[in-house]
Amino acid sequence: MAGLSWQDSLKIIKQGTHEIIGEEDLIEKLKKADNGGLPLRVKLGLDPTAPDIHLGHTVALKKMREFQDLGHEAYLIIGDFTGRIGDPSQKSETRKQLTSEEVMENARTYQEQFGKILDPEKTHLVFNSEWFSKWAPEDFLTLASKYTVARMLERDDFEKRYREGKPISILEFFYPLLQGYDSIAIKADVELGGTDQKFNLLVGRQLQKEYGQTPQALVMTPLLEGTDGVQKMSKSLNNYIGINESPREIYGKTMSISDDLLESYITLTTDLSGEELDRVISELKNNKLNPLEAKKFLARRLVEIYHDRGAAQEAEQEFTRVFSRGSLPEDIPEKPIENEWLDEEGKINLVQLLSRLEMVSSNSEGRRLTKQGGVYIDGERAQDPNLVVKPKKGMIIRVGKRKFTRLQ
């Protein structure tokens, strides 16, 4: 795609972008690159603690890929320095401090995953400890002197917590500063990020001015809602679809999203071209396209992207078999029956069995599920929690819609 005029580049960059700050700067930079200048250095910060890339991350990563295809260079910054310190104000979550081994391990995992989206030739993975660990205390003071509390409190999150009397540690003020400094360290021309990162990205821009650099342009991508449709996709809320997950998981989780989310998922997570996308969305809107079909299409497409076409077909067949027709899945996990849990007659209480097989997390849960009619033995509903069964080899126990176990 190199060789495009800056106007064309800008058009591509703007596609699917929520907001661009410093568009004039971006245009200048693009022009310069166009006229035989160096490729732009595009920055994207990654969380060093959660190395699982999910669809939420891919929105910005896909934008990054577009930059690469336009001939620019990607700089993925891993905030290992700050990650090692940890954040005291989030103590309920006891954000754990990472050791350098863990950081390296996470980095490896990242590398493996972003290879599915980015062009490795044009990708630089950078750790911010590279520069920060060499800093002397005065360097931090200098950095701190460049920003004011009032400006810090402009950040929604800080402002809100301040107003509500919730704690904000001084260290938290450092995060945006350090993150902003990363832009200076790598001389970023552009920084990508979700709209929730707006404040942090702006700090980077402002700091660059303070340190005499041309400020980076900010390209903000929309946030992707999680599978619950309520909050943004995040690992800690367990409402995510990881790109490393199995075809079946990706397919199934995609099918579980609410119809209302279809449009944003199709727009933000697939690789449809402009016209194709418009067509699908408009068909969806005027009911020409059945939401079920659209969702299947989305699910298939995602599996194709992160696995391959064959896997997508298999996942779809499997899904249809298990959920649409209610038949058994293809491969059911097998678990052995231990003699010690059986009585003299070789029998065991059903709830006990579920618990032993680790299909339920407690006897109470097993009891509840049984009463609610969510437990099946060889396809037959067992609704009596006091039922005593004689487990046999090959017997299939099903709990709820998706948990199956075949006894060995």
Place this chain on the structure above:
RNA sequence: GGAGGGAUGCCCGAGUGGCCAAAGGGAGCAGACUGUAAAUCUGCCGGCGCACGCCUACGAAGGUUCAAAUCCUUCUCCCUCCA
């Protein structure tokens, strides 16, 4: 340094002596239905060989009481105001 306020189950958030295993919402799970693990409706949502029983639980540790998430003491953490 002084004065006052707060800490509740996965999350948010009610509850100021018994009727509280703790309202309500969200998330989660199950069932019905269906076009799907969508939507909607219903139910469940601390543990225990558990229908009214016991245990654990409302920041921590003690105490008052027949009885505490609710009262008292100490502690930890957080916030606000004053200095």
